[in-house]
Amino acid sequence: MPSPGNPEVTAVDDLARRRGDLFDAQCPTRELLDRIGSKWVAMIITVLARTESPELRFAELERAMPGISHRMLSQELKRLAADGLVQRRVEDSVPPKVFYRLTPLGMSLHGPISVLREWAEAHIGAIDARRRGV
Incomplete structure (x- = not known):
């Protein structure tokens, strides 16, 4: 023992x-x-999980997520990589090409995020109506 x-x-x-x-x-x-729990993390996980290519470049992620700033995307990707949810790969070129993919742990988060998104889409009308006092 x-x-x-x-x-x-x-x-x-x-x-x-x-x-x-x-x-x-x-x-x-x-x-x-x-x-x-941030909307950006949910979007990053969703975009990376839905892509047909094995990985995406930073600029591709940025284009797929309207409204996110360059700085915010960079911060969130660093945090997700540090947590083991996203893998970062740098290709030695000028300028360097940086690619991102979900790790198996990150992919396992896609299901729960999808369920939450489905719940939100099914119930947002009722929530909005309550907020308007309808």
Whole structure:
């Protein structure tokens, strides 16, 4: 049996204690929603999942996402790459060509995002009506 001082055991116990408590700032679900809950992340995941090519260049992603700034796309892609959801590949050329693709972990996020999008599309009319007081 692992000792209580083992950092791996402590981290697992800590995670189990925090699981499911959305009111705890360190809740894993809350932390993840903070990281992937933006409209831009949902769009990036969707665009990369739907593409027929194995990867897209930065400019292709930017064109596919009207309204996103160059800076915001760059920041979100860096965060997604750091989290292991997106893989970045740089081709040595002048100027350098940068390509992005979903990792298997990132692809596994596409399904839940699609379900949320379908729910939003099915219910936005009712929500808008309530906001208008109809």
